[in-house]
Amino acid sequence: MSDLIAKLNKALKPKGTSGPQGTFRHENEAEILDAAKKLLAKSHFGRELLTYADTKKLEMHVLRNKKDFGYLPENSAIYISCPAGQSMPPARAVIHLAGAIRKAYQEVDGSIPTPSVQVGRERFSRQLVEKSTDSSLYQTIVVYELVQNTGLLEILDEFDRMGYRSLYEAYALKQAEPEGKKEE
Amino acid sequence: MNWQKLERTETAKIIQRVSETPDGVLFSKSTSEATAAVLSFYRGFNLVRLTNYATLPSFTLDFLSDGSSFYLLDGSPDPLNRVSARGALVLNDQNVIDYVDFFFSHVTTEEGDIFLVRDPNALPFMSSLSLDQQIQVKKHHADPVVEYDRENDVFLVHAVMYFAGVLLRATLTVQPDGQIEISNHAMLMAAGGVH
Numbered sequence: 001m002s003d004l005i006a007k008l009n010k011a012l013k014p015k016g017t018s019g020p021q022g023t024f025r026h027e028n029e030a031e032i033l034d035a036a037k038k039l040l041a042k043s044h045f046g047r048e049l050l051t052y053a054d055t056k057k058l059e060m061h062v063l064r065n066k067k068d069f070g071y072l073p074e075n076s077a078i079y080i081s082c083p084a085g086q087s088m089p090p091a092r093a094v095i096h097l098a099g100a101i102r103k104a105y106q107e108v109d110g111s112i113p114t115p116s117v118q119v120g121r122e123r124f125s126r127q128l129v130e131k132s133t134d135s136s137l138y139q140t141i142v143v144y145e146l147v148q149n150t151g152l153l154e155i156l157d158e159f160d161r162m163g164y165r166s167l168y169e170a171y172a173l174k175q176a177e178p179e180g181k182k183e184e
Numbered sequence: 185m186n187w188q189k190l191e192r193t194e195t196a197k198i199i200q201r202v203s204e205t206p207d208g209v210l211f212s213k214s215t216s217e218a219t220a221a222v223l224s225f226y227r228g229f230n231l232v233r234l235t236n237y238a239t240l241p242s243f244t245l246d247f248l249s250d251g252s253s254f255y256l257l258d259g260s261p262d263p264l265n266r267v268s269a270r271g272a273l274v275l276n277d278q279n280v281i282d283y284v285d286f287f288f289s290h291v292t293t294e295e296g297d298i299f300l301v302r303d304p305n306a307l308p309f310m311s312s313l314s315l316d317q318q319i320q321v322k323k324h325h326a327d328p329v330v331e332y333d334r335e336n337d338v339f340l341v342h343a344v345m346y347f348a349g350v351l352l353r354a355t356l357t358v359q360p361d362g363q364i365e366i367s368n369h370a371m372l373m374a375a376g377g378v379h
Contacts, residue, residue: 004295004348005369011293012364014265024207024245024256061207064258065245066292072239075209079243083259083292114239161296163312 015085026062026082033060036080036093039152043145045138046094049101053078058104060097062088068096071104078104091155094146095139095162102138106131140167144175187219187233194218201254202234202247210243211236220249225283229272246290257290261363264290268362277330280339280358284328287364288345299346301325307346317373321351324372333357349375 026032040046053060059077063069069079080096082088106112112134115127143159146152159168190198195218199211215238221231228250236243246257248267255263264287267273275283281302288298299307304322313321328343341356345366351373357365 001350001352001369001371004350005354005366007295008293008298008347009365011295012261012287012291012366014261014363016262023205024210024258063207064256064260066259066290066297067244068241069243070239070241072210072236072243074212074238077209079210084262085260086292086294 024063024065026064026084026088028082028087029062032062032080032082032088032090032093033097035090036088036097039090039094039146039150040097040142042149043142045141045145046098049098049105049138049142052105053101056104056108058101060100062093070100071107073107076104076108089154089158091152092158095143095155095158098142099135099139102135103131106134136164136167137171140164140171143168144171185221185231187221190218190220198232198234198249198254201252202245210245212238223282223286225275225279225286226267226272227274229267229270259290259292261287261291264362273360273362275339275358275360275362277332277339280330281328281341281343283362284341284343284356284358284364287362293347295348297347300328301344301346301351302328309346320373321346324351324353326353344372 037050040050057076059075061077061079063079063081064084065081066083067081069081071078078097078100080093080100082093107114112127112131114131115124117124119127139159143155146155156165156168159165195216196213198218199213199216202208202211211234216234216236219233219235223229223231226248229248232247232249232254234245234247247254248257248263249255250270250272255266257263273283281300285300285302288300291298301307301321304310304325307321310318310321324344326344328341331340331342333340337360339358341358342353343356344351344353350371352369352371354366354369357367
């Protein structure tokens with residue numbers, strides 16, 4: 001408990017890592033993205049996402065922030081975020097990167113575009129849920145494959161922190177079923 | 185938070201300043217909106233929120249601003265420290281709890297967010313706790329109490345906090361420059377269970 005309070009007090013002290021203006025980018029952007037991409041490449045679906053990002057020349061950036069971001073069509077860029085002065089474990093970054101690339105795919109490919117409010121409330125809500133479900137599914141598959149391929153259990157803790165543990169468990173259960181039943 | 189939508193011209197001015205950064209493209213004049221909120225503990229600085237509605241989920245960044253300088257709230261204590269260094273922080277026994285709450289809302293740690301428990305029912309993670317844990321959080325709740333330590337010129341806030349899955353009672357020492365230190369802690373509920 002005292003260790004936790006010591007860590008907390010250290011985190012509350014100013015670090016001098018951020019400037020008032022100039023850039024919103026994280027000071028460790030290159031390292032965070034490099035580690036996340038290397039890890040993503042260890043998953044089959046992750047490699048597909050990376051290939052897609054390369055093909056479409058999607059920029060990738062890490063913002064100094066505590067909120068999650070996504071895809072911005074104006075500059076074909078993917079944004080993930082990490083608070084200033086903190087490192088972002090690859091196990092966390094890879095989940096956000098996978099989700100953001102998939103969100104880019106939804107828009108660029110036009111498979112699940114951002115709905116307009118003019119389509120009506122019901123369809124608008126349905127499309128929003130569909131977008132969210134689709135990117136969460138890809139994140140779940142990447143997490144599952146990384147656990148299977150690398151034994152990286154830390155990524156499960158990160159997924160749990162995001163509130164998605166049940167998605168992983170449901171997907172893992174489905175994968176454990178015999179082939180015939182899986183396709184039902 | 186009492187957000188006020190800013191006039192179009194004011195919004196355009198803010199976006200112009202922010203667009204001077206390499207990621208200025210995050211906010212375009214046609215799809216973005218600026219709102220502002222007055223904070224009782226800052227003199228001359230407001231909380232400014234820029235939102236780009238062209239994307240889903242929308243892009244939002246928060247700044248502390250006096251109208252000419254924009255300090256991005258980046259999850260670290262640094263922007264708050266910089267604004268304080270400009271002489272903008274004015275703490276008193278009426279606003280120090282609001283300041284601590286604001287600080288914890290915008291500063292995060294490697295272990296996760298810190299919550300000052302002012303109203304257990306308003307905690308964003310409450311529904312994710314087990315029923316037993318929810319009962320414990322409510323049972324241990326006490327409103328934060330402020331004390332001014334004249335000798336050391338600091339405010340002492342005695343409060344219940346939630347951090348890294350742990351519910352604790354602690355004293356938060358708030359310096360005139362806004363720096364916060366936690367002491368006299370007592371665990372009320374351990375991570376994942378009841379203490």
